[in-house]
Amino acid sequence: MNLITTPAMIKKTFLMELGTEELPPKILRNIGENLTHLFTQELNNAKCNYEQIQWFATPRRVAIKIINLSLLQENINIKKYGPLIVTAFDQDGKITEAAKKWALSNNINISQATRIQTNKGERLVYYKNIQGRHVKEILPTIVCNTIKKISVPKLMRWGNSSIYFVRPVHTITLMLGREIIETTILGLPSNRIILGHRFMGESKLILDDADQYPNILYERGKVIADYYLRKNLIRNQAEIEAKRLGGVLKLTDELLEEVTSLVEWPVILTAKFEKRFLNIPVEVLIHTLQDKQKYFPLYDTNGQILPYFIFVTNIESLEPDKIILGNEKVIRPRLVDAEYFLKIDRQQSLEERLPDLKKIIFHKKLGTLFEKTQRLKILAEWIASKIGCDIPQSIRAALLSKCDLITNMVLEFPETQGIMGMYYARYSNELEEVAIALKEQYYPRFAGDKIPSNLISCSLAIADKLDTIVGILGISQYPKGDKDPFALRRNAIGILRIIIENKLSIDLKILINKIIILYDKHITNNKVIDEVIDFIFGRFLNWYQEKGYSNNVIHAVLAILPTCPLDFDARVRAVSYFLTLEESFILLSLNKRISNILSKTTDKLNKNINVYLLQESEEILLNNLLNKIQTKLESYCINKQYQEALIELTSLNKPIDNFFKTVRINTSNKLLRLNRLTLLTKVQELFLKVADISLLY
Structure with a gap:
C-alpha cells in the first residue's frame, strides 16, 4: 500500500542568519532571546507548527533555527459575529446601514452570512475557512515583522538607506531545508553565503542545507555560534x-x-x-x-x-x-x-580639599557640592539623634563625604567614588566607621545590593539620597521613562530599604521639611513635600509586589498617607496577616456597607455623638464599645502593634451586624438620623487607624 505524503506532513529545518558588524556586547544575549521570543509569537500567530526553536549569537551574527517546521500552515477557521437581526433588518426586511457596514468590513455580501441564536438573541454570523499557505510564502513576512519589533536601546541607520537595525547588516540567509528563500530583507537579498571568523578558518561558507548550521561554522569557519x-x-x-x-x-x-x-x-x-x-x-x-x-x-x-x-x-x-x-x-x-x-x-587630606568643593556644581539651580556638604552635616546630625548613633562622627562623615570627588584617582576612575574616600580617610587616621561611611553613603547602588553596615553610614546615606530627591523635585525636574539622571528612583528605594531593613524610626515628612528650609530659595516647587512623599512611597508598590504582597493591601496602607517607612511596613504586614483570619471577611463586608451608606448621604454630620439621642440598645452598646476600643487602639498604634489593633476591631463584627438589623438609620427624625450616621463615621474612623480596609473588599 503506497502512502501519499502531503505538504502538511513534511517538515524541514528553517534558518535565518543576519551577518552584522560588531554587535553591542552588553545586550547580545538579550538580542538573541528577544528575536526568539518575537519569532515564536509570529509563528504561533501564523498557525505554523514546529518542534523546537533555537537562537545563536556572536559579535558578528544573530540567527534563528527552527527544527521540524511544517511546510503548510494550519487552516484557519474564522467566525465573525454581526449585528442582531432586529438591527440588521428594518420592519420591511431591508438591510440596515449597520448590517451593510459590517458586511463591507468583512468584504462579503449579506447573502454570504448566516444566522445564529445567541443568549442576546438571533444575529448574523459569517464563517470563513482560510486554507493554510506554504510556509515559504509567509516566512519573509514573519522575519520582517520580527526584525521591526526587536527591542534594543538604540537602532542604527547606515549609508544612504532608511533601513534601521542594531548594527549595519552585511549578509542575510533565509533557508528552508536545502532551498534558499528568495527575498530581500533590510535591503539585502537572501543567499547561501555566511561569514566565518574574521582571521581564522574559511572567511566565506556556502550552506547546502539549513541543518548544517551551526556545525559548519564550528568545523570550517572557526566560529562557535552557540x-x-x-x-x-x-x-x-x-x-x-x-x-x-x-x-x-x-x-x-x-x-x-x-x-x-x-x-x-x-x-x-x-x-x-x-x-x-x-x-x-x-x-x-x-x-x-x-x-x-x-x-x-x-x-x-x-x-x-x-x-x-x-x-x-x-x-x-x-x-x-x-x-x-x-x-x-x-x-x-x-x-x-x-x-x-x-x-x-595622599599629599593632601580629605578635609583640606573641602574648600575646593565650592568650585564644583552639584546642580546649576541648587548650588555647589560645598553647599550640599553643609546641608548633609545638619541632616546627618538630626538623623543620628533619631536612630541612636554617634552624632559627632556622623557630622564628621558628612563633612568629608564629597571630598574624594576632586581627587586625581576619582577623576580618572569615577567608579571609585566613595571607595577612595574610605581609603584616604584611613590614611588620615579617621575612625573606621567614618571611613566606611564614605564608601557606604552610595549603598545600595543597584537592585539587590547590600545596604550600609553601620548607623553612621545609614545616617549619611539617607541624608545624601533624600537631599538629592528633594532638591531635584524641588525644581520640578522629574524622571521620565527610563531617563533618571540623578537616580531618584534608585535613591528612593535605597532610603526605604535602609530604614526598614535596619528598623530605623524616621519620619520622612519632618526630614523633608528640614531639607527644604536648608535649600532656602533654591526650592521653587510649592508642592514639593507631597510630591516627594508620593514619589518615595510610590516605590513601595513594586517593592512589595516583588515580595508577594497584593496591590490592595499596599493601596489600603498608602491611602492613609503614613510618612514613616517603618510604620508603613508594619501596617502592610499586619493587614496581610489580618486577611488570613476568618473574621476579616465579615469586618471587611461591614466596613464596605458603612462606606456605601456614608457616601450616599448629603447631610452635614456632627463632630461628636450625642449620647442622649441614642435610643436603641444596639446603638448604645456599639457606642460604648467604640469608646473602649478607641483607648486600646491608641495604645496599639503608638507601639506599632497593628496586628493586634485589627484583631481588636473584629470584636465589633457582631455589634455592628446587630446595629444594622435593629436600628433604622434613615429615620424621618433628622436629629436621630444624623446621630446614627455620625456613629457610623466614628466606626469608620477606627478602621482607618491602621489602613483603609474598604480597599481590601
Whole structure:
C-alpha cells in the first residue's frame, strides 16, 4: 500500500542568519532571546507548527533555527459575529446601514452570512475557512515583522538607506531545508553565503542545507555560534587555568556574559603584573582589570588578589606569548597611573580639599557640592539623634563625604567614588566607621545590593539620597521613562530599604521639611513635600509586589498617607496577616456597607455623638464599645502593634451586624438620623487607624 505524503506532513529545518558588524556586547544575549521570543509569537500567530526553536549569537551574527517546521500552515477557521437581526433588518426586511457596514468590513455580501441564536438573541454570523499557505510564502513576512519589533536601546541607520537595525547588516540567509528563500530583507537579498571568523578558518561558507548550521561554522569557519556553549567553555577553561595557578576565580555573570559576547572563538590565556601594584587599593585594581580591560582577576584561598589575570582572546595564535606580553603592556600603564594618583592624592587630606568643593556644581539651580556638604552635616546630625548613633562622627562623615570627588584617582576612575574616600580617610587616621561611611553613603547602588553596615553610614546615606530627591523635585525636574539622571528612583528605594531593613524610626515628612528650609530659595516647587512623599512611597508598590504582597493591601496602607517607612511596613504586614483570619471577611463586608451608606448621604454630620439621642440598645452598646476600643487602639498604634489593633476591631463584627438589623438609620427624625450616621463615621474612623480596609473588599 503506497502512502501519499502531503505538504502538511513534511517538515524541514528553517534558518535565518543576519551577518552584522560588531554587535553591542552588553545586550547580545538579550538580542538573541528577544528575536526568539518575537519569532515564536509570529509563528504561533501564523498557525505554523514546529518542534523546537533555537537562537545563536556572536559579535558578528544573530540567527534563528527552527527544527521540524511544517511546510503548510494550519487552516484557519474564522467566525465573525454581526449585528442582531432586529438591527440588521428594518420592519420591511431591508438591510440596515449597520448590517451593510459590517458586511463591507468583512468584504462579503449579506447573502454570504448566516444566522445564529445567541443568549442576546438571533444575529448574523459569517464563517470563513482560510486554507493554510506554504510556509515559504509567509516566512519573509514573519522575519520582517520580527526584525521591526526587536527591542534594543538604540537602532542604527547606515549609508544612504532608511533601513534601521542594531548594527549595519552585511549578509542575510533565509533557508528552508536545502532551498534558499528568495527575498530581500533590510535591503539585502537572501543567499547561501555566511561569514566565518574574521582571521581564522574559511572567511566565506556556502550552506547546502539549513541543518548544517551551526556545525559548519564550528568545523570550517572557526566560529562557535552557540552563545551558551561559548559561555560555558570560557568559564570551564578559566577555572581550570585558575586552578593550575593555585588561584580562585570570582567571576560575575555580567562580566562573563560580556566577554562571551566579545569573541567568536575563545582562547584562554594567563598574564601577570608586578607585585608592587598590589599596594594599590584592591577595588581600583579590580576595576582596572575587570571593568576597563575585561580581564578575570585571580585570588588566593583567603580572598586576597594575586598578581595574575586571565583573559580571553578571539584568535588561536602560534605565538601566544606575544599576545600575553601585549596584554601585560596594556595593563601596566593603567596601574602605573593609579599608583601615581594614589601617591599625589595622599599629599593632601580629605578635609583640606573641602574648600575646593565650592568650585564644583552639584546642580546649576541648587548650588555647589560645598553647599550640599553643609546641608548633609545638619541632616546627618538630626538623623543620628533619631536612630541612636554617634552624632559627632556622623557630622564628621558628612563633612568629608564629597571630598574624594576632586581627587586625581576619582577623576580618572569615577567608579571609585566613595571607595577612595574610605581609603584616604584611613590614611588620615579617621575612625573606621567614618571611613566606611564614605564608601557606604552610595549603598545600595543597584537592585539587590547590600545596604550600609553601620548607623553612621545609614545616617549619611539617607541624608545624601533624600537631599538629592528633594532638591531635584524641588525644581520640578522629574524622571521620565527610563531617563533618571540623578537616580531618584534608585535613591528612593535605597532610603526605604535602609530604614526598614535596619528598623530605623524616621519620619520622612519632618526630614523633608528640614531639607527644604536648608535649600532656602533654591526650592521653587510649592508642592514639593507631597510630591516627594508620593514619589518615595510610590516605590513601595513594586517593592512589595516583588515580595508577594497584593496591590490592595499596599493601596489600603498608602491611602492613609503614613510618612514613616517603618510604620508603613508594619501596617502592610499586619493587614496581610489580618486577611488570613476568618473574621476579616465579615469586618471587611461591614466596613464596605458603612462606606456605601456614608457616601450616599448629603447631610452635614456632627463632630461628636450625642449620647442622649441614642435610643436603641444596639446603638448604645456599639457606642460604648467604640469608646473602649478607641483607648486600646491608641495604645496599639503608638507601639506599632497593628496586628493586634485589627484583631481588636473584629470584636465589633457582631455589634455592628446587630446595629444594622435593629436600628433604622434613615429615620424621618433628622436629629436621630444624623446621630446614627455620625456613629457610623466614628466606626469608620477606627478602621482607618491602621489602613483603609474598604480597599481590601
